Amino acid sequence: MKTKVSKTISKLVMAAIGVVLIAYPATALQTLIRFIGVAIALVGLFGIISYIAAPYKGVIATILFIGAIIALLASIIPIAKPGIIVAIFPLIIGIVIAINGIANAFEAIALKPVLGVWFLPFVMALLAAAAGCVIAFYPFKTMDFLVRLVGAILVYSAVVGLFVAVTYKPSKLPKSGKAGKNGEIVDISDIN
Numbered sequence: 001m002k003t004k005v006s007k008t009i010s011k012l013v014m015a016a017i018g019v020v021l022i023a024y025p026a027t028a029l030q031t032l033i034r035f036i037g038v039a040i041a042l043v044g045l046f047g048i049i050s051y052i053a054a055p056y057k058g059v060i061a062t063i064l065f066i067g068a069i070i071a072l073l074a075s076i077i078p079i080a081k082p083g084i085i086v087a088i089f090p091l092i093i094g095i096v097i098a099i100n101g102i103a104n105a106f107e108a109i110a111l112k113p114v115l116g117v118w119f120l121p122f123v124m125a126l127l128a129a130a131a132g133c134v135i136a137f138y139p140f141k142t143m144d145f146l147v148r149l150v151g152a153i154l155v156y157s158a159v160v161g162l163f164v165a166v167t168y169k170p171s172k173l174p175k176s177g178k179a180g181k182n183g184e185i186v187d188i189s190d191i192n
Helices: 002-023 025-053 059-074 076-080 082-110 119-137 139-167
Strands: none
Touching: 002 025, 002 139, 025 059, 025 076, 025 082, 025 139, 059 076, 076 082, 082 119, 082 139, 119 139
């Protein structure tokens, strides 16, 4: 029974997160980037404190100390200005996708004598290049769409999970599973 309640609560939390992502994609993404910045800052602080507290400071410890300082300094941007990361990330991803699509288009053309069906990979490569350009030139709109898509997937997954958690009834076990008395499933997590 506890498993059913905990699964129901986790699915409700997942659905709530999905709704927040759908309703406020930019705010949710910036909050996530801030959390990542705080995590990087904590790693940097821990590294600095560990170096200061260590009795022996060799070459490796010094390199790790420098890395910790760099991590701490790098965490300032995501914490203070997460919008910069939100703006830069889709631009870089879009450029990489566009270049990869163009390279794949040229590869499809070069393989024309070898491949029987070269036109489909060529068209798919051009579509990927076009998608990369859209992501690069409209970063905020595409990021909002992608965050909303993730939110919708979370809501869908939560609804399906809630349906399964609420309607689950112990039944006869398959031959390979573990069974309690009278062949009923003791706990759904016991099934391999």
